[in-house]
Amino acid sequence: MSNDALFEIKDLEVSYGSIAAIKGISLEVRKGEIVTILGANGAGKTTTMRTISQLLKAKSGSITFKGQELTQLPAHKIVQLGISHSPEGRRVFGILTVEENLMLGAFSRSKMNKETLKWVYELFPRLEERRKQLAGTLSGGEQQMLAIGRSLMSDPEMLLLDEPSLGIAPILVKAIYEQIKEIAKRDVTVLLVEQNAKAALKLADRGYVLEVGKIVFSGTSAELLSSPKIQEAYLGKKRH
């Protein structure tokens, strides 16, 4: 492994009771990269993300960010270090307004960064239009924009995005992916979990493929896209 990794997972194991969900995975993310973790339902993608954020505790292995070990920290400390997590299923605060949600995103900062709020509204103008509306009344796609916007409010160095395309109209998926590209241009490193392999590989520099708790394939997006096995399993192309 190279030394310039911003973020590194080594031999990570996570279990739910006696059931092993992650069986010893290792991966790294370098500064400025967009890295994707692909896999089917139940492969352990969300478990990995939740373990990085310390919402779940690892059974063994290490997770380091800028050389600091995360596994011993409580969940609320992670965002202070510069890792922000936009969770699966969006998890916006439904009975609070859009604006209140965004302000909570900046909770880890002693003061909200007005520039960041402006940037989030530029990325997702829909949020500014609806800033006084309760988050629970937004459409699924808008809620996803809010979840991503909220996670940007802490000015993170690394963004964890868990299935931003889940259950969203295709046209909005495209719009959201374009904005993720914009986010990455602002020096935010992105770790993206997806079932939608096609969309994710178009955006990402590199990818890992997770199958029942193990990494079975890794490489650049081009390598993944050209691999017959990946094409068949995740891109829906039949072998002739």
Next chain:
Amino acid sequence: MDIFLQQLANGLTIGSMFALVALGYTMVYGVMKLINFAHGDMVAASAFVGLTIYTHVMGQATSLFAVIAIFLLSAASMACVGIILERVAYRPLRTAPRLSAVVSALGASMIIQNGIMLIWGPRMRIFPELVPQVYWDFGGVVISLIQVIILILSLVLMVALYLFVEKTRMGAAIRASSIDQDAARLMGINVNNVIALIFIIGSSLGAVGGLFIGLYYRGITFNMGWQYGLYAFIAAIMGGIGNIPGAMLGGMLLGLFNAFISGYVSSTWADAFTFILLIVILIVRPTGILGERVAEKV
């Protein structure tokens, strides 16, 4: 008309006591989805603690300073009891099935109730006359200084709490934690601290409620927490449990309802009618009057 105005004044007084106590139930439920059955007994304990502070610490003084000190010390002691209660009885069970926490809450309630009995005895004690007996007669409607103090102080505390929860950073953390604890953690909110804070606020408000009960009714017994706790709990449900303005509204409505039934029907029927009201409200609005503003989109 005299009866109406008189019962309106009485109803607002008991209603504000119910509301103060109901806030403790609703705040804890909001964040932990747990009914803290020990809350009513802490309200009772506060009246006894106040009695002891009055006799042994303040040397039976009733100066304004002494009264303020009794309120602050009682509230502080109940805040400590609340923190210990959360640490010992609830935190270890946070991931356990709901029923375990309910049993733990009932156990804590009995321990506190029996603790009061062992320390202060099983007989009724008389709460000191901290406020002079001043009455005003408005053409047949009698209002006492105690009633005015209870009403004004309760309103001040409730407005302060409302502003704290709606306008401050910590208040936002409380609201976020009550909606989704994991999402709150991802924002950098220390949910354990939020829960401790909830217990401090809820127990202190309950403590003030307990002292008001002592001031207003004078006779205090070790098991009175059950009765007042039940009323406050009903108030919290009526207003929409988990909803802070709901608990305030529920408490006031319940107090008024109780007073009017006592005034126009009979005080022996007040309890029965209270429960009928609760049932009707739950049939018409199962989430309470102010419960759940919108359903979350999945």
